Amino acid sequence: MKRKLTLLLSGTKSVFSTFAYCFKLSVKSSVSYTLLRIASQFVSGFSGIITAYFGKLIIDILSGSLQISNRVQYVIFILALSSGIGIAVLVLGKINDYVTGIHNEALTQYLNIDIIGRSVEADLALFDSPEYYNQLEMAKRSVLSVISVLWSGLSCVSAVITLLSALLIIGKVSIPLTVLLVAVSLPSAILNQSYTKKLYQWNLTHVKEERQMNYLSFIMTDKKYAQELRLFNIGDFLKEKFKAIWGPYFAKKKKLTKKRALLVTLLSVFPQLCILGILTVLSLRIMSGNNTIGDYSLYSGLLAQFLSSLMAALTSIINIYDQKLRIHSFEEFEAIPNTVANTGTEKLSEITSIEFDDVSFRYPGTEKEVLKHISFSVNAHEKVCLVGLNGAGKSTVIKLLLRFYDAESGNIRINGVDIKNYEITSLRKAFSCLFQQSPNYAFTLRENITISDIFKNADENDVLDALYNSSASDILGQMADGLDSYLSRAYEENGTELSGGQHQKIALARTFFRNSSVLILDEPSASLDPESEYKVFCSLEKLSRGKTAIFTSHRLSNTIIADKIIVVENGTVIEQGTHDELMEKASRYATFFTYQADRYIRKKAGQ
Numbered sequence: 001m002k003r004k005l006t007l008l009l010s011g012t013k014s015v016f017s018t019f020a021y022c023f024k025l026s027v028k029s030s031v032s033y034t035l036l037r038i039a040s041q042f043v044s045g046f047s048g049i050i051t052a053y054f055g056k057l058i059i060d061i062l063s064g065s066l067q068i069s070n071r072v073q074y075v076i077f078i079l080a081l082s083s084g085i086g087i088a089v090l091v092l093g094k095i096n097d098y099v100t101g102i103h104n105e106a107l108t109q110y111l112n113i114d115i116i117g118r119s120v121e122a123d124l125a126l127f128d129s130p131e132y133y134n135q136l137e138m139a140k141r142s143v144l145s146v147i148s149v150l151w152s153g154l155s156c157v158s159a160v161i162t163l164l165s166a167l168l169i170i171g172k173v174s175i176p177l178t179v180l181l182v183a184v185s186l187p188s189a190i191l192n193q194s195y196t197k198k199l200y201q202w203n204l205t206h207v208k209e210e211r212q213m214n215y216l217s218f219i220m221t222d223k224k225y226a227q228e229l230r231l232f233n234i235g236d237f238l239k240e241k242f243k244a245i246w247g248p249y250f251a252k253k254k255k256l257t258k259k260r261a262l263l264v265t266l267l268s269v270f271p272q273l274c275i276l277g278i279l280t281v282l283s284l285r286i287m288s289g290n291n292t293i294g295d296y297s298l299y300s301g302l303l304a305q306f307l308s309s310l311m312a313a314l315t316s317i318i319n320i321y322d323q324k325l326r327i328h329s330f331e332e333f334e335a336i337p338n339t340v341a342n343t344g345t346e347k348l349s350e351i352t353s354i355e356f357d358d359v360s361f362r363y364p365g366t367e368k369e370v371l372k373h374i375s376f377s378v379n380a381h382e383k384v385c386l387v388g389l390n391g392a393g394k395s396t397v398i399k400l401l402l403r404f405y406d407a408e409s410g411n412i413r414i415n416g417v418d419i420k421n422y423e424i425t426s427l428r429k430a431f432s433c434l435f436q437q438s439p440n441y442a443f444t445l446r447e448n449i450t451i452s453d454i455f456k457n458a459d460e461n462d463v464l465d466a467l468y469n470s471s472a473s474d475i476l477g478q479m480a481d482g483l484d485s486y487l488s489r490a491y492e493e494n495g496t497e498l499s500g501g502q503h504q505k506i507a508l509a510r511t512f513f514r515n516s517s518v519l520i521l522d523e524p525s526a527s528l529d530p531e532s533e534y535k536v537f538c539s540l541e542k543l544s545r546g547k548t549a550i551f552t553s554h555r556l557s558n559t560i561i562a563d564k565i566i567v568v569e570n571g572t573v574i575e576q577g578t579h580d581e582l583m584e585k586a587s588r589y590a591t592f593f594t595y596q597a598d599r600y601i602r603k604k605a606g607q
């Protein structure tokens, strides 16, 4: 008993705290809408009781149970009053519907923007973890829960008002039967709650399946996959994959829901039996002259209202209790800590040196040491090329330099200062970087370039220069709306779809536009034609004059422009030097270089 009481108390506490949390969010999104919705619940809570009482008065007057002198005027007055209240409640209900709709929209956007904001600031490492995606998915779903808790809490206000008022009046007929009515109405609601909780916990353990289904449905409908899907003829294969997940998922969910529906239906019979008892007692009292005929109308109306508002109140409370876990998912998502903390305060502007000192690193949650005791330095105005086989760790070096991840051991220093001491945005501001898979945006061409430095007070010439330097001026020439042309047809009929190489040129133009003191290009020419590649490396030479540049390239003829070549293999720096120095000795670099030159030389020699 004591345990049950403790459970009840903690349940009540969590209902209140969950509602309070959602109420706070509601107020943050709009104070006026929240107040309007509360006021409307008060009015609707009292209106049912008042209308039922007016009905009783009219019946009593008409049946002669209530003897008054000016019957006609009295009946007309009550009818007019009750119609007035009815119309006012109706109008208020419509206003409430409107306010609720608009408020729900505002609250949804407020919460979505909150989630997006958290996501934008999240550590890059989090994007490697399936757990993070599960949490993100649950947070997105919990937006609906906040709306639902708020709705339940506010509905509870009117339900409780109706419930208490009805209970006070019904209690006059038979207190024991009224108590019994309350008692038998509770189990079905409580059972409902325990199953709702079970269902939610079941949902929690099946988020992975739901995400997999979403993913499959995404690749079956997204343009990116459309070509391969048709070429490989894998539509049916993917549909079967989808069904294989959905089948068992649906069967289990159906079983749980069916059991709940059966039990709740069975238990809802008992309250009806109690109502029958109360109405029987009342009928006997009317026949013996202790109550009027109008009382029958009043009590039967109130009993119906009592039952529906009790159910509404309980369902609301249970819903809030149930949503507690979902709301908790939202709170949990908000509280996910970033490991790459913005610990530094120093501002960084000009970079005079970069130093990797005995740096080791493995991606969070993985065993493999991707970088092993790496040491190298880059001096101001130096052009450095990182060379190595696929998966050697070149891009990882860049990610650590930009503090997307923190090194596990060792130090990365800029201008002799540990990069953790720099304020993170000022650190990143010092780099213009082209990532290996830099995506373009479904925005205009101009926006696709200027997005890399939105605070720059740039004119059109800066954009045109960036396009020229990335060998992309011809792309602009093909665009109907010039710089204002859309780089996607997903949202604009007149948008332009670019080729893979053209996309890379735009991404490169964006990098050149940023014009920071260090230029980083990770495989800038992977998709470029030979002429564009040549021009881009000429631009790189030109633009990096008076700047520091770090680039990676698998086409080793490009390393010619580098002052220093650093060869990375299996996460370690195995050699470094100029092209000539490395070619002179039997280096790994010389082997790579010979691989690429060899085929051409052999072909020429007719071998």
Ligand SMILES: Nc1ncnc2c1ncn2[C@@H]1O[C@H](COP(=O)(O)OP(=O)(O)OP(=O)(O)O)[C@@H](O)[C@H]1O
Residues within 6 Å of the ligand: 128, 363, 366, 370, 388, 389, 390, 391, 392, 393, 394, 395, 396, 397, 436
């Ligand atoms: N987010 C990640 N989580 C776990 N491992 C990763 C992640 N990103 C890269 N790796 C692993 O780190 C290693 C180094 O990858 P990296 O991208 O740095 O290689 P790279 O030298 O740039 O290769 P490429 O020449 O193909 O671009 C690879 O084994 C890769 O599988």
